[in-house]
Amino acid sequence: MTAATRPVLLEARDLGLARGGRQLFESLTLTCNSGDWIHLQGANGTGKTSLLRILAGLSRLGFEGEVSCMAELLYLGHHSAVKPLLTPRENLAMHLSGAIQRDAAAIDHALAAVDLYGYENRPCNSLSAGQQRRVNLARLYLSEAPLWLLDEPYTAIDVGGVQRLEARMAEHIADGGGIIMTSHQRVSQPGVSTVSLDEAASQHGAES
Amino acid sequence: MYFDSFQAALSMDGHGTYVWVAYAITLAVLAWIVIAPRRRARNTLTQLADEARRQEGAAAKAKGEEVNT
Amino acid sequence: MWSFFHKLGSPPWLYRISGSILRWLLPLTIVALFAGAVWGLLFTPPDFRQGNSYRIIYIHVPAAVVALAGYYVMAIAGAISLIWKMKMADVALRASAPIGAALTFIALVTGAIWGKPTWGTWWVWDARITSMLILLFLYLGIIALYEAYDNKEAAGKACAVLALVGTVNIPIIYKSVDWWYSLHQPASIKFTGESTIDPSMLYPLLFMITAFYALFTCCLLLNMRAELLSRERRTGWIARLVAESR
Amino acid sequence: MNATTFFMLIVRRQLLLAVRRPIEIANPLLFFLMVIVLFPLGLGPAPAQLATFAPGIFWIVVLLANLLTADTLFRSDFDDGSLEQLLLSRQPLYLSALAAITAHWLLTGVLLALVSPVFALMLNLAPSAIPTLMGALLLGSAVLSLLGGVGAALTVGLKRGGMLISLLILPLYLPVLIFGHGAVVASVGGLPVAPYLAILGAMLCLAIALAPLAMALGLRISVDA
Numbered sequence: 054m055t056a057a058t059r060p061v062l063l064e065a066r067d068l069g070l071a072r073g074g075r076q077l078f079e080s081l082t083l084t085c086n087s088g089d090w091i092h093l094q095g096a097n098g099t100g101k102t103s104l105l106r107i108l109a110g111l112s113r114l115g116f117e118g119e120v121s122c123m124a125e126l127l128y129l130g131h132h133s134a135v136k137p138l139l140t141p142r143e144n145l146a147m148h149l150s151g152a153i154q155r156d157a158a159a160i161d162h163a164l165a166a167v168d169l170y171g172y173e174n175r176p177c178n179s180l181s182a183g184q185q186r187r188v189n190l191a192r193l194y195l196s197e198a199p200l201w202l203l204d205e206p207y208t209a210i211d212v213g214g215v216q217r218l219e220a221r222m223a224e225h226i227a228d229g230g231g232i233i234m235t236s237h238q239r240v241s242q243p244g245v246s247t248v249s250l251d252e253a254a255s256q257h258g259a260e261s
Numbered sequence: 262m263y264f265d266s267f268q269a270a271l272s273m274d275g276h277g278t279y280v281w282v283a284y285a286i287t288l289a290v291l292a293w294i295v296i297a298p299r300r301r302a303r304n305t306l307t308q309l310a311d312e313a314r315r316q317e318g319a320a321a322k323a324k325g326e327e328v329n330t
Numbered sequence: 331m332w333s334f335f336h337k338l339g340s341p342p343w344l345y346r347i348s349g350s351i352l353r354w355l356l357p358l359t360i361v362a363l364f365a366g367a368v369w370g371l372l373f374t375p376p377d378f379r380q381g382n383s384y385r386i387i388y389i390h391v392p393a394a395v396v397a398l399a400g401y402y403v404m405a406i407a408g409a410i411s412l413i414w415k416m417k418m419a420d421v422a423l424r425a426s427a428p429i430g431a432a433l434t435f436i437a438l439v440t441g442a443i444w445g446k447p448t449w450g451t452w453w454v455w456d457a458r459i460t461s462m463l464i465l466l467f468l469y470l471g472i473i474a475l476y477e478a479y480d481n482k483e484a485a486g487k488a489c490a491v492l493a494l495v496g497t498v499n500i501p502i503i504y505k506s507v508d509w510w511y512s513l514h515q516p517a518s519i520k521f522t523g524e525s526t527i528d529p530s531m532l533y534p535l536l537f538m539i540t541a542f543y544a545l546f547t548c549c550l551l552l553n554m555r556a557e558l559l560s561r562e563r564r565t566g567w568i569a570r571l572v573a574e575s576r
Numbered sequence: 577m578n579a580t581t582f583f584m585l586i587v588r589r590q591l592l593l594a595v596r597r598p599i600e601i602a603n604p605l606l607f608f609l610m611v612i613v614l615f616p617l618g619l620g621p622a623p624a625q626l627a628t629f630a631p632g633i634f635w636i637v638v639l640l641a642n643l644l645t646a647d648t649l650f651r652s653d654f655d656d657g658s659l660e661q662l663l664l665s666r667q668p669l670y671l672s673a674l675a676a677i678t679a680h681w682l683l684t685g686v687l688l689a690l691v692s693p694v695f696a697l698m699l700n701l702a703p704s705a706i707p708t709l710m711g712a713l714l715l716g717s718a719v720l721s722l723l724g725g726v727g728a729a730l731t732v733g734l735k736r737g738g739m740l741i742s743l744l745i746l747p748l749y750l751p752v753l754i755f756g757h758g759a760v761v762a763s764v765g766g767l768p769v770a771p772y773l774a775i776l777g778a779m780l781c782l783a784i785a786l787a788p789l790a791m792a793l794g795l796r797i798s799v800d801a
Contacts, residue, residue, distance in 0.1 A: 071564075111660055114483045114800050128664050132657025138596040139589075147589040149658050149672075151577065151665035176596070263375055270372055273382035276447050280385050283443040284367060287389045287436050291363070291545065294432045295356075298425075298552040305559040309572045412793065467747040474743055478734045484801035488730050491793045492744060495726055498786060499748050502779070506751035510758075 059086040061123055062200040062231040065108060068118035070100055077103065078250055081118070085200065085231040090222070090242070093235045095250030101235040102131065102204055104250070108233060109202050124231075125152045127198040129206055133189040137178035141169055141188045144177060145195060152198040163194035166221075168214065183209045193221050201225065203234040339416050341558050342567040348551040356548045362541040369534040377531070383447040386440050388534060392542035394437035394462060400430035400546060401465065404472070405497035408490030418554075420486025421561070423493060424476055425553030429546055431469035437462050457511035461504050468496045482561060582667045583675045590679030600648075604641040604684050605691060611637045612695050623700040630699040631760035634709065635753050638688055638717060639746070645684050646724030647741050649676060650732040654798065659732075663799055669792035674784070677725045677791075685717025701764070708763035708773075715776040716756040722780075722787035723748045729794030733801045751779060 061084060068081040077100035085091055093101050106112040108120055109128045127150065135144050145153070145160045154160075164173055167187040177185055186209050193201070201222075207215050215238075222232055223242055234240075264270040271277050370388030377384035404426045411419035441459055442452045453459070472489050479485030527535070562568050577585075594601050615633050616626060653659045662672055689710045696706050727745035731737030759772035 109664060111663060112800055113796065114487065115481065125666055126664060128660065130657050130660055132655070132660070134657040134661045136593060136652075136656065136658070138593055143592065147585055147592070149586070149589075149653075149662040149665060151582075151667055155577075263373055273385070274376075276381055276383035279383050279443050279447050280371070283386045283440040284371070284389060286439055286443075287393070290432050290436050294429055294549050295545075295552065297428075298549065298556040302552075302556040302559050305556065305563065306572060306575060309559075309563055309568065310575070313569070313572055464747045464750060467743065471744045471747070474740055475730060478731070478736065478740055479801055481801040484733075484797050487797045488794065488801075491726075491790050491797070492730060495748070495786075495790050498782070499751075502751050502782075503747065506754040510754045 059088055059229075061086055062089075063108060063120070063122045063124065063126075063233070065120045066118055068104070068107065068116060068120070070103055070107070070116045072100070072103070081248075083108075083233075083248065085233055087199065087229045087231055088226055089231045090226050090240075090245045091231075091233045092240050092245050092247045093233065093250060094247055095235075099250040101250060105202050105204050105233065105235060106130075122200070124199040125197075126200040126202055127152070127192065127196045129189065129192070129201070129203045131204060133185055135177050135185050135188050137185075138176060140174050140176055141180075141191070142173045144188055145191060148192065150192070152196060153192060154195045154197065159195055160191075163191040164188075166194050166217070167191045168217075183211070183214075186210065187214065190218065193218070193225070199230045201230065201232045201234070203232065205235055205237070207236055207238055339418050341418070341562050341565075344418060345555060345558055345567075345571075348555055352548060352551055355544065356552075359541060359544040359548050362537070363545065366534060366538040366541050370538060374531055374534055375528075380448055383444060384531075386444040387531075388538045390437055390440040390444060391535060392539040393433045393440065394458075395539055396542040396546050397430050397433035397437055397462070397465060399543070400426050400433060401468065401493070401500065402497065403546075403550070404430065405493045408493040411486060411490045412494070417483075417486075420483070420490065421554050421557045422550065423472075423486060423489055424557055425550050426546075427469055427472045427476070427489070429549045429553065431466060431473060433542070433546070434462055434466040434469060438466065455511065457508045460511065461507050464503055464507070465500075468500075472496075577667070579668055579671050582665075583671050586672055586675035587679045587682075590676060591682065594679075594683050601683055601687070604645050605687060607644060608637055608641050608688055608691070609695070611640065612699065615699070627700040627702070627764075630696065630701040631705075631709070631757050631764070633699060634692065634695070634701075634713075634760070635716075635757045638685075638713060638756075639720065639749050639753060641688065642684060642717060642720040642724055643742050643746065643749075645680065646721070646728050646745070647731070647738050649680055649725055649728040650795065650798075651728075651737075654732045659795060659799055663796060669795065670788045673725060673729070673788040673791035673795065677721050677788070680725070681718050681721040685714065685721055688717060689713035701760075705760055705763040708769045709760050711773055712756045712759040712769075712776060715773060715780055716752045719752050719776070719779050719783045720749060722783040726787050726790045726794060729791040729798060731798075732795070733798035752776065755779070 063083075063085040065081070065083040068083070069079040070077045081104070083091070093104060095101050103112065103116075105128075107116050108122070109126060110120065110122060111128070134149070139147065141164055142157070142160055145163065146155050146157075148155075161173060164170065167190050169184060169187055169191065172180060172184065177188060180188070190206065190210070206218060210218065219240065219242055222234075226232060226244065264273075271281070273280055366388065371385055374385070376382045404423050407419045407423040407426065410416050411423060438459065441462070445454060445459075446452050472492055475492055476482075476485045476489050479488060559568065612633065615629065619625060619629060650659060653662070663669065665672075692709055692713055693706050696709055697703070701709070723745050724741075726748075727741040728737075730744065731741050734740065755772050755775050759769050759776070762772060763769045
């Protein structure tokens with residue numbers, strides 16, 4: 054499929070953000086079509102998370118430019134949105150995000166896929182930090198949202214977990230979804246395009 | 262003028278203290294709400310001017326070092 | 331009309347135009363306030379029941395009237411800020427809160443002082459006084475909420491929401507308090523119909539109310555200018571302004 | 577997923593979370609009990625005097641209990657990122673906020689109304705006034721929860737929101753205090769109570785219509801800041 058025929062999931066024009074008197078990025082234009090896998094790179098403090106929050110529509114104040122999001126999205130942020138008092142099963146069945154399958158069989162299947170088979174009915178506060186993160190990642194197997202915005206999805210996940218995660222993301226792309234993600238690790242999959250925020254900042258530095 | 266003398270105006274048949282104190286407090290508060298924002302604006306301007314001065318100084322210094330090397 | 335709106339949204343334009351308005355409006359207002367005070371204090375006859383203590387009316391009523399109007403100014407600014415996302419509306423909202431609070435404070439204090447010779451006590455839980463006290467709380471709430479946010483743009487929006495919630499509530503609060511204390515004086519100034527106050531007392535009162543409105547406008551502009559300077563300190567037009575002033 | 581299902585989902589979720597930590601449910605009730613105990617100690621135990629003050633005491637304590645719990649309404653969902661997920665869900669935030677408030681009301685207002693007869697008898701309130709007290713509490717506490725939700729939504733992003741929320745919403749609570757108290761006093765005096773309950777009901781309708789809108793705006797601002 055050529056880019057022209059693929060539906061646009063998200064379009065961002067001329068984004069600019071300044072924090073504390075420092076220009077993080079400027080005139081950043083980004084389009085995510087169906088089938089696009091975009092990796093946002095940048096050192097700490099270059100505004101990756103801020104950019105992702107702007108794209109998700111969580112930040113609406115204090116930036117320049119326009120974001121139009123045409124698809125329902127799944128956002129995986131720094132906070133896991135996992136309730137320690139609920140079991141993994143309940144956490145997913147009562148998750149507050151939309152566009153997610155909630156039937157018991159699908160949830161059990163998703164929990165098995167993130168290696169939480171047998172932990173379905175334990176309250177999450179008895180799980181380890183990595184396991185709690187995986188409860189959150191199980192949403193990737195339940196989501197019906199075409200666009201995924203993932204902030205550091207590999208944090209606290211072991212090597213095997215990362216491989217399974219990448220396989221799931223590749224599957225999502227093949228299904229015509231789109232992914233915009235941040236990660237300090239290299240994403241070893243074909244077809245990943247990279248947007249570097251270091252460059253966005255240094256370009257600006259060169260101009261001024 | 263309604264009052265016969267300055268004394269009468271001050272005492273206002275015994276109510277003078279109340280009336281004059283009320284007016285004095287009002288004057289103080291009104292003066293404060295006029296002066297406070299002006300002072301705040303002046304402070305900001307002074308800070309910004311100082312900042313500009315510092316930057317000019319730093320730029321001049323950098324230039325001087327360039328010439329020296 | 332739209333270009334005027336657009337200009338209003340532009341900080342440098344607002345800063346310049348407010349400067350030239352204040353240049354004549356502020357001195358005029360101060361003169362008017364003093365003239366009105368002298369008129370009310372020295373050139374009006376005393377009230378036949380309350381004697382001279384009634385002269386506090388010339389500051390008490392204008393302060394109360396403008397304090398209440400100030401809340402509506404704030405709420406309208408809040409609505410504009412939320413609907414049209416106009417930054418200047420946030421600034422206006424922030425600017426009117428302390429003035430409103432100060433005027434409410436004046437109304438309360440002068441009311442208490444007036445109460446001593448009239449009712450023989452500093453404070454009665456009369457409907458109007460109680461309502462003014464609640465208005466003061468509403469103003470202080472706005473100021474406190476604004477100060478609690480680090481992100482001033484978010485602070486402006488949050489205050490806009492709170493001001494609108496307050497606006498819906500003010501009539502309800504007033505009616506409740508009114509009902510709660512049904513033994514209150516009937517409103518003594520009416521702009522339509524017959525007036526129960528003698529013209530020799532009414533004219534200075536209306537004059538003072540106008541002067542207080544003018545003062546509110548002046549303070550609003552002064553506060554907005556101060557707020558603009560600190561909010562826009564990183565922008566080019568401020569840098570030019572600083573360069574010019576040096 | 578349609579809006580009604582989502583509404584019920586949030587209510588169930590909030591109730592389940594509360595049931596898993598029962599002390600959260602008990603806290604406002606214990607607070608209610610303990611503050612009520614303070615009044616006979618402070619005012620003296622004379623039954624007639626207590627009976628005069630009982631309606632006022634009730635309403636003030638309900639106000640305070642509501643205020644205390646309002647701050648926690650969105651706090652944990654904000655801290656763990658659930659609130660972000662809710663904002664992204666494309667479900668009408670108006671209904672989601674209303675659902676959270678419904679759960680809060682069930683856990684505070686309704687429970688307080690249910691236990692209020694016991695406290696009413698302890699304060700020597702005329703037994704004939706108890707049905708009115710319960711009805712007024714049910715209506716009034718729903719308004720309080722809605723207003724408290726507005727305060728909570730506006731302050732949830734702030735670290736020191738606890739004290740601020742009382743400054744923001746206590747003035748808004750006053751009409752409920754006045755008419756809720758009026759209803760009980762009228763009932764004790766044998767006067768018709770329907771007008772008071774009707775006014776409380778009207779306030780509730782207005783609050784249901786408008787408060788979730790303010791909450792939705794407030795939550796967006798708080799998540800943004």
